[in-house]
Amino acid sequence: MSLQFWLAFAAYLLPTFPLGYFWHLRAFKTRYDALEMLRDDVFIPMGLGSMVLQGLLFAWAYPLLFAPTEWFWSTGALGFFVFAGLLSWSFQVLPVAAKYRMASVPAFVALESAFVALHFAVVSPLIALAYAM
Numbered sequence: 001m002s003l004q005f006w007l008a009f010a011a012y013l014l015p016t017f018p019l020g021y022f023w024h025l026r027a028f029k030t031r032y033d034a035l036e037m038l039r040d041d042v043f044i045p046m047g048l049g050s051m052v053l054q055g056l057l058f059a060w061a062y063p064l065l066f067a068p069t070e071w072f073w074s075t076g077a078l079g080f081f082v083f084a085g086l087l088s089w090s091f092q093v094l095p096v097a098a099k100y101r102m103a104s105v106p107a108f109v110a111l112e113s114a115f116v117a118l119h120f121a122v123v124s125p126l127i128a129l130a131y132a133m
Contacts, residue, residue, distance in 0.1 A: 004131050008059035011126035016051050019122060023115050031111060037102040058084060062127055077128035085120035092116060 024032060025042065032038050065083065066076035093112045097105050 004063075004133060005059050007130035007133065008062055008127045009055045011130045012055035012058050012123050013051055015122050015126065016055070016119065017048060019119055020047065020051070020115075023118075028111060031107070035102045035104060035108050035111075037100055037108070058123075058127065059130075063131055066128070066131075073128040073132035074125070076131070077125040080127060081120045081124035084124065085116055088120065089113065089116045 021044075024038075062076070062080060066079050093109055093116060096112070097109050102108050
């Protein structure tokens, strides 16, 4: 694996964990509690393991999907934001809203959609920059 791969992996993982923790368990905890869907004893290592796997896969996939160049890194960042953001939204928001019991499906969809958009607005340019180096 190249240095760019590991930089892209770090570009995904390092902001994802604190952003996810802060969003779900601090800033919007009362809103998630009102949805009556989160466990009281959230198992952080399982979530972190999921993020590690996602980071490895996204770091591997980025150069296959977007031709990395130092001049047009912003184009790759935008493409990755759209592709990976929609892919994650389709895994993280839609099936959860469709299958799980919660107090308000529209509130969950709005809250999680905002999280996915923010998450990929942060990590997409960082991953693109890692491959533009």
